[in-house]
Amino acid sequence: MDPTRFVARHVVNLPRSGIRDFFEVVSKMQDVISLGIGEPDFDTPWHIREAAIYALEKGKTHYTSNLGLIELRRAINRYVEKNFGISYRPEEEILVTVGVSEALDIAFRALVNPGDKVMFHQPCYVSYHPSITLTHGEAVPVPTYAKDNFALTAEALAAAWQPDSKLLMLNLPCNPTGGTCDQRQIEAIAKFCVEKDLVVLSDEIYSELTYEGGHTSIARLPGMKERTVFLHGFSKAFAMTGWRIGYACGPATLIEAMMKVHQYSMMCASIISQEAAIEALLRGEDGMKAMREQYQRRRDFIVRRFNEIGLKCHLPRGSFYAFPCVEKTGLKETDFAMGLLQAEHVAMVPGTAFGANGTGFCRACFATGYDQLIEAADRIERHVQKLAAKR
Amino acid sequence: MNPLIKLLLEGGGLSTAQMAQVLNLSEAEVNRQLDQLKKDRLLLGWRPVLNLAEEEAGVVRAVIEVRITPERGGGFNRLAERISRFDEVESCYLMSGGYDLLVFVNGSSLQKVAGFVSEKLSTLEGVLSTATHFLLRTYKEQGFLLDVKVAENDRLKITP
Numbered sequence: 341m342d343p344t345r346f347v348a349r350h351v352v353n354l355p356r357s358g359i360r361d362f363f364e365v366v367s368k369m370q371d372v373i374s375l376g377i378g379e380p381d382f383d384t385p386w387h388i389r390e391a392a393i394y395a396l397e398k399g400k401t402h403y404t405s406n407l408g409l410i411e412l413r414r415a416i417n418r419y420v421e422k423n424f425g426i427s428y429r430p431e432e433e434i435l436v437t438v439g440v441s442e443a444l445d446i447a448f449r450a451l452v453n454p455g456d457k458v459m460f461h462q463p464c465y466v467s468y469h470p471s472i473t474l475t476h477g478e479a480v481p482v483p484t485y486a487k488d489n490f491a492l493t494a495e496a497l498a499a500a501w502q503p504d505s506k507l508l509m510l511n512l513p514c515n516p517t518g519g520t521c522d523q524r525q526i527e528a529i530a531k532f533c534v535e536k537d538l539v540v541l542s543d544e545i546y547s548e549l550t551y552e553g554g555h556t557s558i559a560r561l562p563g564m565k566e567r568t569v570f571l572h573g574f575s576k577a578f579a580m581t582g583w584r585i586g587y588a589c590g591p592a593t594l595i596e597a598m599m600k601v602h603q604y605s606m607m608c609a610s611i612i613s614q615e616a617a618i619e620a621l622l623r624g625e626d627g628m629k630a631m632r633e634q635y636q637r638r639r640d641f642i643v644r645r646f647n648e649i650g651l652k653c654h655l656p657r658g659s660f661y662a663f664p665c666v667e668k669t670g671l672k673e674t675d676f677a678m679g680l681l682q683a684e685h686v687a688m689v690p691g692t693a694f695g696a697n698g699t700g701f702c703r704a705c706f707a708t709g710y711d712q713l714i715e716a717a718d719r720i721e722r723h724v725q726k727l728a729a730k731r
Numbered sequence: 732m733n734p735l736i737k738l739l740l741e742g743g744g745l746s747t748a749q750m751a752q753v754l755n756l757s758e759a760e761v762n763r764q765l766d767q768l769k770k771d772r773l774l775l776g777w778r779p780v781l782n783l784a785e786e787e788a789g790v791v792r793a794v795i796e797v798r799i800t801p802e803r804g805g806g807f808n809r810l811a812e813r814i815s816r817f818d819e820v821e822s823c824y825l826m827s828g829g830y831d832l833l834v835f836v837n838g839s840s841l842q843k844v845a846g847f848v849s850e851k852l853s854t855l856e857g858v859l860s861t862a863t864h865f866l867l868r869t870y871k872e873q874g875f876l877l878d879v880k881v882a883e884n885d886r887l888k889i890t891p
Contacts (some may be wrong), residue, residue: 378891
């Protein structure tokens with residue numbers, strides 16, 4: 341008999357990740373230039389790795405406080421205050437988690453009642469919608485558009501809003517679009533959230549990778565700190581994706597609620613990753629800035645090339661993703677991505693893996709070497725020209 | 732800082748054609764800028780970073796601490812330039828601390844290097860003393876790690 345009957349209904353109905361299917365095809369091919377990797381190509385800077393090794397040598401192998409090492413929470417408070425202008429008490433307003441992924445998961449589980457309406461802008465990171473489903477919430481997508489460079493606008497938010505909406509999920513700068521909001525736009529969103537009494541989960545994992553115009557966290561705007569869970573981590577800015585370490589900051593009541601879930605499901609984040617994170621916050625800023633500069637040069641190059649090739653691409657103000665439009669080829673994004681992969685061995689993720697508003701787009705990650713980017717751009721150009729010749 | 736210099740500093744060994752692509756310039760313009768950098772003595776030249784330790788006809792390298800008498804009206808410069816002109820001298824730096832010049836010397840054998848120090852360097856007027864240290868083993872050269880194994884690129888090809 342089929343064991344599927346043992347699987348919970350809402351999990352059976354959870355759609356398979358579009359990324360995973362694409363990954364299955366790519367992993368079987370040789371010599372692929374992948375622009376589909378959602379992480380930096382840098383290894384974690386040595387001084388951070390060395391701090392973890394030293395921690396192991398000192399015998400740091402035991403459980404930590406559920407909330408995380410107090411030294412780390414203090415360092416997080418200083419870092420967030422300095423770079424985001426918001427102050428959180430280390431004793432009760434900061435929680436160290438196993439990546440921002442865990443922070444998101446426990447935030448949803450702590451805040452969403454079955455049937456609660458959760459708004460999120462899309463195209464978006466693959467986890468948000470499934471996370472809402474897994475906590476039996478009702479997903480309310482808010483579209484973002486190329487004409488706005490995929491910024492979230494208060495107008496789109498208001499248009500999508502439904503009565504009894506409870507939570508707004510924000511990811512600025514955004515994976516996959518690279519879109520983010522300027523000061524004026526984020527202020528308008530904040531006003532809307534206060535007006536409609538929304539609680540906000542703000543995933544700011546790419547915030548250090550903002551190239552022009554600066555980044556404003558919604559949590560520092562009037563009326564927002566008491567209703568926002570600020571989520572951040574180390575994966576992108578400090579190249580620590582595999583370490584699985586992140587944090588949530590927010591009002592003590594919300595952090596305490598998340599703590600209740602965290603203490604039973606996770607106990608604490610890895611002590612080694614926490615020790616490494618302290619080193620990153622204390623001495624990692626110069627290295628982070630050097631990486632950001634390098635990403636910016638790569639961004640300028642690849643976006644220019646996409647536009648030269650005829651795949652209209654906005655200049656992303658943040659993250660390390662470009663989001664070119666492939667409609668000019670006459671193909672659906674999935675067909676274009678698969679065709680490009682098979683003909684030229686270049687992998688870009690179809691935009692629909694990130695939501696319905698990704699139709700017509702593909703995501704290209706430019707966190708890779710120049711020689712890969714130059715070669716990939718040439719191959720994409722050849723492929724697009726061949727498609728045009730056929731038509 | 733000039734974008735071209737920033738790109739050069741990033742390393743990566745890009746050809747001028749690749750640099751031209753990244754900077755959105757013609758190759759001719761990149762070459763022109765490189766020539767200008769050379770004229771301005773910001774770019775001094777190109778050297779490959781070689782690891783010749785395994786080569787039979789290898790190179791013996793030494794680091795020499797040199798104490799010299801500063802001269803009225805010239806300081807250390809005249810003598811330092813005179814020392815630097817020797818072909819055996821790869822690098823020459825004025826240092827703070829217990830000695831004045833740090834001189835990196837290459838020779839085809841220990842005797843050749845020792846001979847250079849005793850016949851050419853120590854004998855110069857103004858050189859008070861030398862302390863010669865012979866290089867035994869290189870772990871890192873100009874930013875390149877030697878014996879550390881380069882990790883295989885085992886990153887997943889697609890991740891969200």
